[in-house]
Amino acid sequence: MxxxxxxxxxxxxxxxxxxxxxxxxxxxxxxxxxxxxxxxxxxxxxxxxxxxxxxxxxxxxxxxxxxxxxxxxxxxxxxxxxxxxxxxxxxxxxxxxxxxxxxxxxxxxxxxxxxxxxxxxxxxFQKLGDYNFEKKDFIQARSFYSQALLAAENRRPLEQRIVQIDSIEAAALKEIQLGKKMLSEGNFQNARDHFLIAASINPQEKEAAYGNATAEGLRLYQRGSINALWDAIQAFGRASVLFPQRAEPHYRLGLAYHKKNKDEYQNAIDELERAIALEPDGEFGIMAQKELASLKARKQKMEQFWGK
Known part of the structure; x- marks a missing residue:
């Protein structure tokens, strides 16, 4: 009023x-x-x-x-x-x-x-960086903080966050290296533990997920039961999705298919051929060539035996 x-x-x-x-x-x-x-x-x-x-x-x-x-x-x-x-x-x-x-x-x-x-x-940019940092998407966070730095008058908080990301990524990488060492020594469970720690530190680190899938697959492959081998095949399959251009998952898939059913060859042959096509001169490509030759020789021998 x-x-x-x-x-x-x-x-x-x-x-x-x-x-x-x-x-x-x-x-x-x-x-x-x-x-x-x-x-x-x-x-x-x-x-x-x-x-x-x-x-x-x-x-x-x-x-x-x-x-x-x-x-x-x-x-x-x-x-x-x-x-x-x-x-x-x-x-x-x-x-x-x-x-x-x-x-x-x-x-x-x-x-x-x-x-x-x-x-x-x-x-x-800083707000977007903060959001992604809290979500542990450090790749995106670094990108946004770097963009914010281009115009920031007070650069110190942004620079500190980038240093923090560097430290987090280094800690995850250290665990990955330890996991790979355990993997090379055949200690699959300890290897998996290190890869899981790396993934918890930096969930965006694909190498951690790849190492975890590979270690799990090898542990199950070593166990050797039909169910374990099916699970190993799934684990190696996850590894192949993470890095489609790597031969290793396909080489290990070939071995797992053959170990699961020594009288069924096609899946194993297909995976070994994929490994060779991806890395013909690489470590796993060369091993796949030897395994493929042995597998085809066995297949031919069995076909001759059964008169096929």
Whole structure:
């Protein structure tokens, strides 16, 4: 009621809602500015300046959702060609911050909008880096932190995070090397333990997943039962998916198929031939050639014996 009275008196004095809304905003009376902006919009709903001032007033009072809606209404006006980048950029980030962690997809979309709005500002890149760091996606985190560094005035926190990522990746690599050592010594369970530790440190490290699958496959292959060999085949199959260009998984698949059923040759032959095609001069390609020759000779001998 008091606001309406002030408005009525102001109108008698020749002051418009737009003037009063701007004056209230300048006087840091943002609640009054919000009410006056709404009156201004009632009179002229296609006025982008009214919507932008309303958005700014909402933002100053911490009402992020309403500020975003008001900005979007302003940007829908055809005459508005350019976003008020600094404030809208900050608003997008504030909106994203308050949505995490419950609505991560929405928050990430808001951070990306901020990047598209102004790729020269570091904060959105840093926020994306922080999100990926918490999710242990260190490849993405490093990329975003590096982009943030290009424009950051305070470089130290970003540089510290990159050093932290270096340390994490080094710790995972150390466990992988220990796993490979155990693998070469035939200690498959200990090898697997090291690969699992590496994966827990850095889930994006494919070598850890590959080593774990290989160690598990070899452990099951060594056990030798039909069920264990089927599980070994699945483990070696996972390894082949992780690194499709490596011969080792196909070589080991060939051995596992043949050990599972010495009278069934085709699956084993197919896998050994794949290993040879991938790395004809490599360690596993050469071993596959020897195994394939032996397997084909046995197959031919059995066919001759049975008169096939």
């Amino acid at each position: 008091r606001l309406l009275l002030i408005l009525f008196i102001a109108l008698l004095a020749g002051c418009t809602p737009s003037y009063l809304a701007k004056k209230s905003f300048q006087d840091n009376d943002f609640q009054r500015s919000i009410q006056l902006c709404k009156m201004w919009i009632v009179a002229d709903s296609s006025n982008a300046d009214a919507w932008i001032l309303l958005a700014r007033a909402f933002y100053r009072t911490g009402i992020v959702d309403s500020a975003l809606i008001a900005y979007e209404r302003a940007f829908a006006v055809p005459a508005v060609k350019k976003y008020p980048s600094e404030e809208y950029y900050e608003l997008l980030i504030a909106d994203a911050d308050q949505r995490l962690p419950e609505n991560a997809a929405y928050a990430l979309d808001q951070y990306r909008k901020a990047v598209q709005l102004d790729g020269q500002r570091p904060l959105a």
